Amino acid sequence: MGSVAKPPADFDVVIIGAGISGINAAYRIQTELPGYTYTVLESRNAIGGTWDLFRYPGIRSDSDLHTFGFAWRPWLEDKAIADGASIRNYVQESAEIYGIDKKIEFHHKVQSANWSTDDQNWQLSVESNGEEKAYRARFVLFSTGYYDYDEPLKATIPGIDNFKGKTIHPQFWPEDLDYTNKKIVVIGSGATAITLVPVLAKTAKSVTMLQRSPTYIMPLPSVDPTGHALKKILPPWLSSRIVRYKFLIIPFLFFKWCRAFPQAARKVIGKRTKDVLPKGMPLDPNFNPSYNPWEQRLCVCPDADFFDSLKSGKSDIVTDTIEQVTETGIKTKGGKVIDADIIITATGLKMQLAGGAAISINEKPVDLSSKMVWKSTLLQDIPNVAIIIGYTNASWTLGADTAAFLVCRLLKYLQKNKLSSVAPKLSDKEGVKEQSMLNLNSTYIEKAKGTLPRAGDRGPWLPRSNYFTDMWRVAYGNLTKGLEFTSSPKKVQ
Missing domain, CATH: 3.50.50.60 (FAD/NAD(P)-binding domain)
Known part of the structure; x- marks a missing residue:
């Protein structure tokens, strides 16, 4: 029937x-x-x-x-x-x-x-x-x-099939992955890569962010001091509304300013970045993008955690192009050889x-x-x-x-x-x-x-x-x- x-x-x-x-x-x-x-x-x-x-x-x-x-x-x-x-x-x-x-x-x-x-x-x-x-x-x-x-965005990575370790895209992160004391390379320079690096570095042996081109990274406090202060003196419905308008207006004005005065914006973001970089580390080549601020999305770095990770020595950043992925890591066109147990392809959506x-x-x-x-x-x-x-x-x-x-x-x-x-x-x-x-x-x-x-x-x-x-x-x-x-x-x- x-x-x-x-x-x-x-x-x-x-x-x-x-x-x-x-x-x-x-x-x-x-x-x-x-x-x-x-x-x-x-x-x-x-x-x-x-x-x-x-x-x-x-x-x-x-x-x-x-x-x-x-x-x-x-x-x-x-x-x-x-x-x-x-x-x-x-x-x-x-x-x-x-x-x-x-x-x-x-x-x-x-x-x-x-x-x-x-x-x-x-x-x-x-x-x-x-x-x-x-x-x-x-x-x-x-x-x-x-x-x-x-399906994630497909990226052309020469020789990626040669790699004998684990290759992971963040969109499909394995729940049981143990990266303790592992050497990790994160390919990419966007928000996902910048988020991953400081967290992985806490338990991994080393983490290298390999980027083809730099991005703008803006360190900001994760807790808004204005909102924190207002909560102590105003009822939640009022303090939350004031803070919401603050976050509506200030980022909007900053975006408009960046697009109207790109060279000035470069200098301001560059100075802010230099203030939180490890002592002696220059902006070039890792933190000097080829495009102007907000031509691509500006990455936020809460409490400068990405830069703190660099200061700890557990992570580093390489700006170069991949020549070939080998069985044990990555060789760049600039002549660097980066050993890896895990490669993370944070290459986009x-x-x-x-x-x-x-x-x-x-x-x-x-x-x-x-x-x-x-x-x-x-x-x-x-x-x-x-x-x-x-x-x-x-x-x-x-x-x-x-x-x-x-x-x-x-x-x-x-x-x-x-x-x-x-x-x-x-x-x-x-x-x-x-x-x-x-x-x-x-x-x-x-x-x-x-x-x-x-x-x-x-x-x-x-x-x-x-x-x-x-x-x-x-x-x-x-x-x-x-x-x-x-x-x-x-x-x-």
């Missing part, structure tokens, strides 16, 4: 992903649109997204938690730069406090999403523990981040949108890279779908929140005007020129060109600017320019 197909589960909104973006979107939907039904589909078995997936030693935020945390649940811990476990617990607790955890369906991976023009809804094919399930939704939010959970789900309209596949993004949220020509993308030059959650607010405002507009769908439309006559959706030239972003949607050079197609401008536009800006609406009263509740 054959199995009976289950009827699709119907929702007003389906949120895909239970990371920080998905939990935030869920809160906004249930708060702004209390009559709407929604669910959160999570492919893994836990809340937290990145903060549950990544378990490498020392994992932490490279943004302050006062702005990386939710606006609706202030971060009250002393540490502004927090470790991964603390962030994971914070996201989980936030979901539990507001009942969002009861809306999450774990082990539900969206394989495909098809928009039906006739039915004016999304039809989702979902794999759950080997079973295929169907969902229908009026609106879909992809809160899946922008990188591939299953492979970018991917929509969690890899196949998207189609009336069963015709859609190529996301051929589309432009309306107000950094809606995809050109694709009805009732949003991608939640945060900032590259500020806390991710700030951008995710602007997107969630925009979706809520659009859903209210559709309901008020008895409309069933909305899709951005762009005419060739408008003369909009394409540009990158992400405003940095980091390696992983450069390698993703041709796979991501694009932004434009004007109007609602512009990429994200800054949180203050974007939130004003979301709250008060034009809500119809560049959009096409469909009326279908029988489909509107």
